[in-house]
Amino acid sequence: xxxxxxxxxxxxxxxxxxxxxxxGKPASATSGLTAYKVSSNENPYPPLPSVLRVVExxxxxxxxxxxxxxxxxxDALAAFVGVDPARIVVGAGSSGVxxxxxxxxxxxxxxxxxxxxxxxxxxxxxxxAGARGVAVGLDADHRHRLDAMAAAVxxxxxxxxxCSPNNPTGxxxxxxxxxxxxxxxxxxxxVVIDEAYAEFVRDPDAPDAPALLEEHPNLxxxxxxxxxxxxxxxxxxxxxxxxxLAAAFAKTAAPFxxxxxxxxxxxxxxxxxxxxxxxxxxxxxxxxxxxxxxAEQGWRLPQSHANFVYFPLGEDTMAFAQACARAGxxxxxxxxxxxxxxIAEPEANDxxxxxxxxxxxx
Ligand SMILES: *Cc1c(COP(=O)(O)O)cnc(C)c1O
Numbered sequence: 001x002x003x004x005x006x007x008x009x010x011x012x013x014x015x016x017x018x019x020x021x022x023x024g025k026p027a028s029a030t031s032g033l034t035a036y037k038v039s040s041n042e043n044p045y046p047p048l049p050s051v052l053r054v055v056e057x058x059x060x061x062x063x064x065x066x067x068x069x070x071x072x073x074x075d076a077l078a079a080f081v082g083v084d085p086a087r088i089v090v091g092a093g094s095s096g097v098x099x100x101x102x103x104x105x106x107x108x109x110x111x112x113x114x115x116x117x118x119x120x121x122x123x124x125x126x127x128x129a130g131a132r133g134v135a136v137g138l139d140a141d142h143r144h145r146l147d148a149m150a151a152a153v154x155x156x157x158x159x160x161x162x163c164s165p166n167n168p169t170g171x172x173x174x175x176x177x178x179x180x181x182x183x184x185x186x187x188x189x190x191v192v193i194d195e196a197y198a199e200f201v202r203d204p205d206a207p208d209a210p211a212l213l214e215e216h217p218n219l220x221x222x223x224x225x226x227x228x229x230x231x232x233x234x235x236x237x238x239x240x241x242x243x244x245l246a247a248a249f250a251k252t253a254a255p256f257x258x259x260x261x262x263x264x265x266x267x268x269x270x271x272x273x274x275x276x277x278x279x280x281x282x283x284x285x286x287x288x289x290x291x292x293x294x295a296e297q298g299w300r301l302p303q304s305h306a307n308f309v310y311f312p313l314g315e316d317t318m319a320f321a322q323a324c325a326r327a328g329x330x331x332x333x334x335x336x337x338x339x340x341x342x343i344a345e346p347e348a349n350d351x352x353x354x355x356x357x358x359x360x361x362x
Contacts (some may be wrong), residue, residue, distance in 0.1 A: 001245060002165060009092055012130070012181040012207040013130075013334070014108070014127060014128065014129070014130040015128075016126075017039070017127050018123075018124055018127035019038065019120070019123055019124060020119065020128070020141050021121065021124055023040065024037060024039030024040030024041075024042075024077065024330070024332055025037070025068065025171040025330045026330070027328075027330050028330065032228055033327070033328035034328060034347070035328045035330065036070050036328060036329055036330065036344055036345065036347075036348035036351070037330050037342075038308075038329055038330060038331055038332075038341050038344050038348055038352070039330050039331055039332040040232070040332070040342065041167070041197075041227060041306070041307055041308050041340075041342045042226075042227075042229035042230075042232050042342065043227060043228070043229070043232070043279070043283075043307075044283075044344040044348075045279050046230075046263075047230060048189055048230070048269075048272055048275065048276070050064070050268060050272060051231075051265050051269055051272065054265055055261050055264065055265050056265040056267040058261045058263075058265070059261060061170055061260060062066050062211060062260070062344060063260075065143070065260075065356075066253045066256050066258065066259050066260035067260070067263065068255070068256055070090045070258055070263060071238075072263065072267050072268040073263045073266050073267050073299055074090060075089045076266075076270045076271075077090070077270070080179070080273070081210055081240055081265050082210065083210060083213070083240055084243070084338075086243040086246060086247075087213070087240050087241055087243055087246050088228055088238055088240060088267075088332065089238060089239045089240065089241065089246045089249045089250050089253075089256065090236065090237070090238045090257075090258050090263075091236075091237055091238070091239075091257050091260075091322075092235040092236070092258060093224060093235040093236065093237045093252055094194070094196055094222045094223060094224035094225060094226070094235070094237030094238070094239075095125075095230075095237070096106065096126055096235065096237060096253075096257055097222060097237045097238060097239045097249065098121065098161075098192070098194070098222060098252070099125050099128070099252075100249045100250075100252040100253050101159070101190070101192060101220065101222075101239065101249050101252075102125045102126065102128070102129045102159065103129060103132060103252040104130070104245075104248045104249050104252045105131065105158045105159050105190055106126070106130075106131040106158050106159060107130060107131070108130035108295040109130075109131070109132075109156065109253075110129070110131040110132070110156055110157075110158040110159075111132050111133075111134050111148055111154060111156040111157045111158065111283040112131050112132070112133055112134065112135065112157070112158065112159045112160070112161065113136060113152045113153060113157055113159070113160045113161070114126075114133065114134070114135060114136070114149075114160070114161040114162075114163070115135070115136050115137075115138055115144045115149065115161075115162070115163065115166065115296070116135035116137060116168065117138065117168065117169065117334060117337055117338075118138075118161070118163045118166055118168075119161075119163050119166075119167045119196075121195065122161050122163075123135075123329075129269065131158070131159075131272050132156075132338050133207050134147045134157070136152050138147050138166070138169060138334060138346055141171065141200075142166070142169035142170070142171060142302035142312060143169075143171045143173070143302075143311065144163075144166065144173050144183040145170075146163070146177045146178065146180070146222060147180075147181075148161070149162075149181070150185055150189075151183050151209055151296070153185055153186070153189055157189050158189065159189065159190045159192065160185065160191045160192070160291050161191070161192050161194060162178075162181075162190060162191065162192065162193045162194065163194045163196075163302065163339055164193055164195060164206070164207075165197045165200070165201060165227070165305040165306040165325045167196065167197070167206065167308075167340075168252065168303045168307065168308065168310050168332065168338070168339075168340035169304075169312070170302050170304025170305060170306050170309065170310050170312045171302055171305065172201055172203050172205075172206045172305045172306070173193075173204040173206075173207065174203075174206065174207070175200070175205055175206065175207040175208070175345075176205070177210070178193070178207045178209075178212070179207075181339075182212065182215075182216045182218075182219065184238045185218075186217070187217070187218050188218070189218060189264055190218050190220060190240075190245070191216070191218055191219050191291035192219065192220045192222055193207075193209050193219065193220070193221055193222065193225070194219075194222045195209060195221055195222060195223050196222070196223065196224045196225055196226070196227055196237075197227055197228075197304075197305065197306035197307060198228075199227070199229075199277060199280045200227075200228065200283065200284055200287070200305060200306050200307050201305040201306075202284060202305060203305050206305070209221045209240075212242060213240065213241070213242070217242040217244070217245070218242075218245075219241075220240070220241040220245060220249075221239060221241070222237065222238075222239050222243055223237065223239075223240075224237040224238075225234070225237065225266050225269060226266075227306075227307060228276065228277070228279075228280045229266075229269045229276055229278075229308075230269075230276065231241075231262070231265055231269060232260060234259075234262040234265055234266070235262055236258055236262045236263070236265070236266045237360055242257060249250040256270070258342050261354075274296060276302070283307050283343055286343050286346060287303065287304060287307065287343045287347055289349070290309060290343060290349050290352065290353065291303075291304065291309065293353050294309070294353070294356055295354075297356060297357050297361050298361035299311070299356060299361040300341065300361075300362075308340050308341060308342045308343060309339070309340075309341055309343065309352075310338055310339070310340050310341075311338050311339045311340075311356075311362075312337065312340050313339070313362060314337065314341055315336070316362065317333050317334065317337060317338055317360075318333055318335060320355075321333035321339050323355050323358070323359050324339070324341070324352070324355050327351050327354065327355045328351065329341070329348060329350075329351055329355065348353060
């Protein structure tokens with residue numbers, strides 16, 4: 001039979017428009033140098049011994065399904081955030097929770113508004129739902145233009161995604177602009193604030209998002225154990241929302257999305273918050289050191305409140321990424337836009353400063 005007689009399986013049309021996710025490349029050794037993977041904003045610290053012990057214990061029960069209700073984890077998160085457990089939803093990473101949110105809200109013809117450049121998962125989850133992404137350009141300081149995003153909301157808009165701090169550029173939205181934005185957007189439109197880097201924020205003007213939930217039942221806060229808590233490999237994230245939305249987002253979860261080891265490790269990590277947040281303080285101190293040195297070199301970069309810095313290099317993006325690679329640093333270039341580099345071990349950060357000095361400030 002020739003291939004014309006064998007028509008291919010018919011995939012959903014929506015898939016054709018979905019971009020591939022580009023994962024951070026693994027570190028690769030260059031000319032005897034220790035290589036550093038600074039392309040995925042991972043935590044450079046290894047898991048705490050106490051968390052590893054819990055992981056090992058949970059592994060002994062791998063013949064059993066995990067708790068589908070995620071009871072212990074949801075109760076621990078509710079106590080941690082200071083809200084009712086009915087407001088918490090968990091998923092396989094906050095990307096998993098975001099997929100649950102989009103699945104619960106969006107179908108073909110709907111619109112999702114987000115800033116651009118922002119987290120590259122946004123166009124993917126939007127496209128998978130068959131919805132249309134409406135990308136609103138960042139301002140000259142690489143910040144969200146919340147006024148323009150509010151103006152982009154139409155009858156078709158189901159969801160607005162705000163990334164704060166913005167991945168890959170780093171700035172946070174401010175409390176005042178977020179309040180104005182929420183006052184302007186219809187309460188029938190869901191507004192997600194993606195706070196994957198919340199623990200790294202040191203800007204006094206940043207919003208206290210959970211405090212806005214009561215007044216704005218359309219607001220959803222998205223957080224993760226992947227960055228500050230160093231559990232990227234286990235895939236746990238959560239949302240805080242109105243009880244109604246939380247129930248809807250739980251419905252669209254993949255069955256048993258958060259595995260038993262991940263549930264146990266996340267609960268244990270909340271119990272070790274003080275130590276883990278001490279590590280975050282050390283990374284924030286390194287971020288400050290890197291930012292000051294780059295400014296002294298003459299670089300003008302957006303202000304980062306996350307665990308990375310962003311070099312808006314435009315045409316020079318790939319050349320800078322190659323210079324980093326030659327120094328054993330695997331970074332995350334966005335061709336034509338800029339390069340994102342994770343704040344990691346001091347040695348990796350020092351090497352970044354050397355490459356940046358040599359490359360010449362822009
Ligand atoms: C890393 C990141 C996430 C979290 O991803 P997980 O799926 O929780 O690992 C979510 N949003 C943004 C903006 C991120 O950078």
